[in-house]
Amino acid sequence: MSTWRAGLRNTLLVARRQVGAVREDRYVIFLLGLVIALGVVAVLGARHHAASEAEQRARYQAMVERQWLEQPDRHPHRVIHYGFLVFREEAPLAFFDPGVGAWAGTSLFLEGHRQNTANFGDARHATGMLRFGRLTPATVLALLLPLFVVVAGFASVSAERERGTLRLLLAQGATPAQILAGKVLGTGAVAALAALPIGVAAVAIAGSGAVGPVSPGRIAGLAGIYAAYLVGWVLLTVLASAFRASSRSALAQLIAVWVVLCVAVPRLGASVAGALHPLPSRAEFTAQVERALNEVGDSHNPQDPFFRSLRDEYLARYDVGSVEELPLNWGGVVSREGEAVTSRIHEEQQQDLVEGQRRQDRVLSWAGLFSPYLAARDLSMAVSGTGPEAVEAFRAQAEAHRYDLIQRLNDLHINEIRYENDRAQRLPRDSWAEFPTFGTRPPPLGGALAGRTLSLAALGLWLLLPLLGLGLARTRLARVGVDRAAE
């Protein structure tokens, strides 16, 4: 029991030593201030930007809903073409990690016969500067804090060795494990000090409810992801410091590792994913859809063979000789069946495209095994609700809403409009006033994480490998002490 307590005391002593060394280093203090300032600026700036974007979308959504209700009495098919505009709402935590939102469209026009793509978005309105990255709280934590950890900890063990104090520590009875644990604790404490203001500011904003309801589970998830990610960096930094001959080479090596893991591999991974699984271009995609549609037919064209056979089927079913005698509006039936067919074809093509994107995503997920930055960002956007699955959920839900809306209008056409002199008739606008409104249902947290086992594993490895390395360093650290003493 007492050895356990002595061990803890030694560990804490070394940790305090490390914090003290950092406090005397004016570079580290300067960088600490810089990281904290940047983090807070990022939180406030990103929050401001997200709020103004959300306000805009809400304003236009309300305008569109009002315009929908204020339509004059119309023929339902007119309303099908009038359609509806929906705007993608960002998740409440988008101010913390905007994820892929900037590269996904914002406004989506829902109309009959077509599936449009969502247009506009931050990236479309940004200059070439965006290529270098974005200033968001998540970037500060995932990209800059590791570099700060490196600066705060690269000399942790090596400086003791260079000054000869490592031997003193060992001679005073501190075991290598206690020294390494103390260095990890000390460096970790400094890292926590840098990360805390960002976390507190973000939690304060999320907790204030100003951005919408945020579940505590998501906040805890984010805290866990970034804690694990940064602990991995602390472990790696102390490991490099223990293994390298000099502080200088430890620093050089750690910076090289940071560049490779945080800057090079993510971009290389994205580029290789795009090269391995190229997507059809927009022009190719729309041409494909067009070809597929041409093969089936066109509900606007009465000469079309598909719709001729549909007519024969209806005539037989109702046992009448011509469409005029049908008890329902044949024009509406054509429109409804046509919508069913074109929607299915559009959706098939869209699913091909989505499948292509998922193939690319998988390449990037594998790249995450070599880049904890990629893995942590992937998990972070999943927990923040700003990942690709949120964008796809919006698209799929908007499409379902579109289909429902159009078919309700087609049903009005079939049942409320007489066949003769069809287009001259109008329905009162109340007919569509009670249609369900659109609201995005974000994908649940569990579902978003379930598809990311690779990223979770990568983050686990990121903790495990440096720990194993430190286990090795422990024995080597003792040898270094003996070797030096024997010289």
Added chain:
Amino acid sequence: MKARLRLLRLDILRLTRSTGVAVAVVLLLAIGVYAAWRGGRNVEAAASSAIAAETAYRDQLAYLLSTYPPTTEAGEVLYYLAFPAPQPSLPLAGLARGRTEVETASLRIRLLALEGQLYEHETVNPRLAAAGDLDLAFLLIALLPLFIIALTYDLVSSEREGGTWNLVRLFARPRRLLSLKLASRACLVGALVAVPVAVAASLAGVPLDGRAGWAIALIALHTAFWFALCLGVASGRRSSTANAMILVGTWVGLTLLAPAALSLANAILHPVPEALELTVRQRQGYHEAWDLTKDETMQGFYEDYPEWSGRKVPEDVFTWAWYYAMNHRGDRAAREASGAYRGVLRERERWARRWSLLVPPLAAQLALDRLAATDLEAQLAYQDAVRRHHERLKTYFYPHFFAATPIDAVDWEGVPVFEPAATEESATRAGFPAATALVLASILALAAGSVRRASPPTLRESVGAAKS
């Protein structure tokens, strides 16, 4: 001279014998050649996308002409027909991809209201785009400086820390030693720049014109800026680790923080609610017309096309002239918002270019994008070209709408072909400001170093530094 060259070769050999340097050289070369190959592929993909748009138009036209009876009015068939508007990319786009990942340069335009079609984007996978892309420009502008830092941060301090600096001061000329070390490093870095650039230029077929000249000059000047900065910092009397931290800190500031902060500031300073505004207005402007008298709709049309004001459309029957005039009404309704939208984007671009001059990597990157016509301005110019093309198509087909021409009487071969946005803007205008900024920044970085060197360290200080 010969002896100098031998020394230079020896120093380069000595450099590459370090495992770290050798690994970095191989990696950078490999990534550079990969990025060059990828750039060539992107240029090819853009070209095949243009062909796809063209083929789709031919196929769709043939399909429509064969399925619709020859007496069908042209207006009905034109409802479905999408005209290609392919903007050929410059070969330099293989080096600097810019924003082409998100933007399409091969829009397909129907004769309907244009504002609803103009803002289609490329089939980008948002997750890949968020991770960022790696083109040759990014490699040379963002990553290469780190290698320069790694080669030069201990140019002087390593001699001092190794105890050899005083020997150098006594027996050799420090300035000559420094210039030798610099020259060997410059040769190595120069090769790392030249090889992938040459590969990219040959793969993408870059002609040796003013654009290419300015692009190479900018890359060279940007590389020189980092050498100047490193020399300025490394010739001071700080320790190697302090130099490393200062230089990497500067790199982070210039390459990651400044661009990210400027992007955020730009977005906050110049909001674009007009994007949503024009969408709402275009839709409203078109659909309202169904509930107006046809004459009301036509009045707006006649204002914009007075040459047709003599041709009235009947109130009681559907005509395609009226139908497309309704579409025109949608564009009219969105015109103001659309103009404001472009105005804000141009303001963003101007603002970005102005501020980029203070941040060397940004200045180089934005100027390269400008030279390669892959920036926001090029995209806006493309949209303007599409706008003009839409007008030309309307002018071509309006006589057919008013005359209710059947499709077999339309001259489909005479349909106007898309005229791409001009890129003949002088390369000097794109390259000169950034080049000047880079030269000034280099001089500043060097001067900052020599100001400190102006007071030479006393012998005691030197000995003290050597001991520590």
